[in-house]
Amino acid sequence: METARQVLCLCVFVSLPHARAEPIRYSVAEESESGSVVANVAEDAGLAPAQLSARRARLLSEDGRQHFRLDPGSGRLVVAERLDREELCGQSATCTLPFELLLANPVQFFRVEVAVEDINDHAPVFPEERVTLKILERSDPGSRFPLEGAQDLDVGSNSIQAYSISPKNEYFSIDFGTQTEDAKYIELVLEKPLDREEQAEMYFSLIAVDAGSPPRSGTTQIHIVVIDVNDNAPVFPQKVFIGKVLENAPEGSVVLRVVATDQDEGVNGDISYQFSQAGDQSYSAFMVDPMSGEIKLTKSLDFEAAKNYELRVRATDGGGLSAICRVLVEVVDVNDNAPEVMISSFNSPIPEDSLPGTVVALFTVRDRDAGANGKISCALEDQLSFSLRPAYKNYFELVTVSALDREEIARYILTVTAADAGSPPLTTTQTFTVDISDVNDNAPVFNQTSYTMYVRENNVPTVLVGAVGAVDGDVGPNAKVTYSLVLAHPTEQPSCSCISVNSENGDVFVLRPLDYEQVKQIEFLVRASDAGSPPLSANVTVRLVVVDENDNAPLVLYPSQDSSSPSSELVPVSAEAGYLITKVVAVDADSGQNSWLSYHLLRATDPGLFVVGAQSGEVRLRRSVTERDTVKQKLVVLVRDSGQPPLSATAALSALLLSDFSDVRLPHSSLTAEDESSSLTIYLIISLVFVSLLFLVSTAAFVVHKVCKRKELKDGHVFYGANNLQSSLADAAAAGTLPHAYCYEISLTTGSGNSEFKFLKPILPSLPPQLNATGGGTNNEQDFPCGTLTKENMAPDNPGMHSAEQFNSLSFN
Numbered sequence: 001m002e003t004a005r006q007v008l009c010l011c012v013f014v015s016l017p018h019a020r021a022e023p024i025r026y027s028v029a030e031e032s033e034s035g036s037v038v039a040n041v042a043e044d045a046g047l048a049p050a051q052l053s054a055r056r057a058r059l060l061s062e063d064g065r066q067h068f069r070l071d072p073g074s075g076r077l078v079v080a081e082r083l084d085r086e087e088l089c090g091q092s093a094t095c096t097l098p099f100e101l102l103l104a105n106p107v108q109f110f111r112v113e114v115a116v117e118d119i120n121d122h123a124p125v126f127p128e129e130r131v132t133l134k135i136l137e138r139s140d141p142g143s144r145f146p147l148e149g150a151q152d153l154d155v156g157s158n159s160i161q162a163y164s165i166s167p168k169n170e171y172f173s174i175d176f177g178t179q180t181e182d183a184k185y186i187e188l189v190l191e192k193p194l195d196r197e198e199q200a201e202m203y204f205s206l207i208a209v210d211a212g213s214p215p216r217s218g219t220t221q222i223h224i225v226v227i228d229v230n231d232n233a234p235v236f237p238q239k240v241f242i243g244k245v246l247e248n249a250p251e252g253s254v255v256l257r258v259v260a261t262d263q264d265e266g267v268n269g270d271i272s273y274q275f276s277q278a279g280d281q282s283y284s285a286f287m288v289d290p291m292s293g294e295i296k297l298t299k300s301l302d303f304e305a306a307k308n309y310e311l312r313v314r315a316t317d318g319g320g321l322s323a324i325c326r327v328l329v330e331v332v333d334v335n336d337n338a339p340e341v342m343i344s345s346f347n348s349p350i351p352e353d354s355l356p357g358t359v360v361a362l363f364t365v366r367d368r369d370a371g372a373n374g375k376i377s378c379a380l381e382d383q384l385s386f387s388l389r390p391a392y393k394n395y396f397e398l399v400t401v402s403a404l405d406r407e408e409i410a411r412y413i414l415t416v417t418a419a420d421a422g423s424p425p426l427t428t429t430q431t432f433t434v435d436i437s438d439v440n441d442n443a444p445v446f447n448q449t450s451y452t453m454y455v456r457e458n459n460v461p462t463v464l465v466g467a468v469g470a471v472d473g474d475v476g477p478n479a480k481v482t483y484s485l486v487l488a489h490p491t492e493q494p495s496c497s498c499i500s501v502n503s504e505n506g507d508v509f510v511l512r513p514l515d516y517e518q519v520k521q522i523e524f525l526v527r528a529s530d531a532g533s534p535p536l537s538a539n540v541t542v543r544l545v546v547v548d549e550n551d552n553a554p555l556v557l558y559p560s561q562d563s564s565s566p567s568s569e570l571v572p573v574s575a576e577a578g579y580l581i582t583k584v585v586a587v588d589a590d591s592g593q594n595s596w597l598s599y600h601l602l603r604a605t606d607p608g609l610f611v612v613g614a615q616s617g618e619v620r621l622r623r624s625v626t627e628r629d630t631v632k633q634k635l636v637v638l639v640r641d642s643g644q645p646p647l648s649a650t651a652a653l654s655a656l657l658l659s660d661f662s663d664v665r666l667p668h669s670s671l672t673a674e675d676e677s678s679s680l681t682i683y684l685i686i687s688l689v690f691v692s693l694l695f696l697v698s699t700a701a702f703v704v705h706k707v708c709k710r711k712e713l714k715d716g717h718v719f720y721g722a723n724n725l726q727s728s729l730a731d732a733a734a735a736g737t738l739p740h741a742y743c744y745e746i747s748l749t750t751g752s753g754n755s756e757f758k759f760l761k762p763i764l765p766s767l768p769p770q771l772n773a774t775g776g777g778t779n780n781e782q783d784f785p786c787g788t789l790t791k792e793n794m795a796p797d798n799p800g801m802h803s804a805e806q807f808n809s810l811s812f813n
Helices: 002-018 049-054 085-089 281-285 673-696 698-715 725-734 804-808
Strands: 024-029 037-040 057-060 068-071 076-079 096-104 107-117 130-136 144-146 160-166 172-178 184-190 201-210 217-227 240-246 254-257 271-275 286-288 294-297 308-317 322-332 340-346 359-366 376-380 386-392 395-400 411-420 427-437 450-456 463-467 482-486 499-501 507-510 521-529 537-547 555-558 568-572 580-583 585-587 597-604 610-612 618-621 632-641 648-658
Touching (some): 024 037, 068 096, 085 107, 144 322, 281 286, 376 386, 499 521, 507 537, 597 610
Parallel strands (some): 450 537, 568 648
Antiparallel strands (some): 068 076, 201 217, 308 322, 359 395, 463 507, 482 521, 580 618, 597 632
């Protein structure tokens, strides 16, 4: 006890020179925006703005909340957060926020109080949107019916000042007044007797208006039900019931009991109890027994959250008449809160050359309990190098008292114990771990002299390709290594902006895709720096090698694939096997195996006629050319690389099998398969018709045959029987009517309903479009006429046909 009295005297003695006797008072309107200027506290405290920063000025409050902040440059006190007077002080007539202005070097305190002025930011609110009153029709004029008034969180003139009825009626008026200093009443006064037979119900609004600027109002609907009997309302023996309960009382504890009486009998005399404002948050901790009137706890109370509660209980009889009383519940404090230690500042680590008296920590202690339960004392466990020094009120400083040596002790663990004066006392311990810092005398060292990393081209962005690592022999911040990219020479430009190094762990990332064909390797320097003062660093060379991938398909250089039609190669029909027709030339932008190309014959008009060199790309004849080979041969050569997966390209080319290269002028489109097929179809239809006629008219076969022959000669069409068709065509060719013979095969089947003909296409060359420039036709495609071809119908005066000399200059097989 004697030691505690000495500590208390010492606190008072130390704090007196540092604290100002009278507080500095200001006022500010609630709802002020953050950053609003309250006043110049430095000027009012007699301080220059420069002293605030030099003396490390800051604001401290007991609850730890910073409603205001100090501008050290100007010394002005500004609002740090939006201020709500109702949240801070509730219904209190005055709202003052106290805090201290602390100057740390040397220690000096200024008590500051800011009064938060109320503004009219809340409208009156009734507890219920609709109130139903049951009134006897025998009620005398002047009868009064109590109503629940509206609640306005504002105070003073901004609170409720008047009530009114809308629309006004001849039966009721409002009486509003004050019963006691802190209790107001509102009653509905009956002005005229009611007649239930004339009007059983009526509705009107009750409006509450405050005196703010501008004024605000609230409304509730009044529903009047006129009843016949029950002319006595319940009556409470007292207007206010007061009860006390310990904050640690268990759930279900009875706080008090309210009782009302009713002079009526029967149902009209039966009274039930309920809270009149059950929706309010303060009612959630209580319940009322509807029959007995006992008020019980529904959950544990907390003295620190609310010290008292105000409840309103309504007693209602069976006829609907009611009375209201106030219930005040006072919460009694118990020692259920241990002291709290709040650290304002803490410096760790501290240099080992710190002088005695250096402040390591500044903290405050508080206890949420009241009376003796909230009185606190602090003590530091036995420690020769540190001690506690009272600063102001409940503020304490943890300071050094002797020289420190990191090589002897690198860390101190200090325990501060705070105890209250309750019974039994509650204590709280706070541990401060103070590290002693070292000097920076070791540079980082990489674990390799150089690094080589690999990345595949076309990599995904921000891919991890490796990591560099370095260690530092120092401790604390002096050993924290960070990594960065540096230039070999300060005047050089970065070789590549695609490299990034994680400053924390040394991971090396490639930020964008790389192309092996553009850059094959990158060299750069990575610097490892510690966090000492001044910092030390070391550099290492990193070589990033780009690995090629198969991302380029082969490109065919020859034959060119840009033209609309593939190029044509002329091949003599006398060429032997192994004859070189052309060579496909292709390149690949990749390297290594990805650029090794092979050539393959993909498609050909006659695949057995050609062969492609797998490595050289040379297109040669596999065998000798025969008369049965098609004149125009189309080939597609596949060029494929050796990558995984392989990429490929195709080269299209054509070859003309010609016996004479001297004059190649036949139009390319004159021998198209479509035109030949169309002519043969017409021949087939006509032949089938005439064959059918031969079967139907068997007796006149010879006459019909002669007639058909004359008609064929007249129309330019030839139809022959199955036995003499080839011989007739041969005779015509010998007589000179045809420069070259058409070869047909006709197959007739017996035993079927219809005759079936099979025509072989004329064996004529199909020449490319560029060789028909000398033709006389204007169209790109020309058909040979069906039937007999003579020199007359091939004369130059016949449009679309070649001359006989031009036609005879070509060789056909």
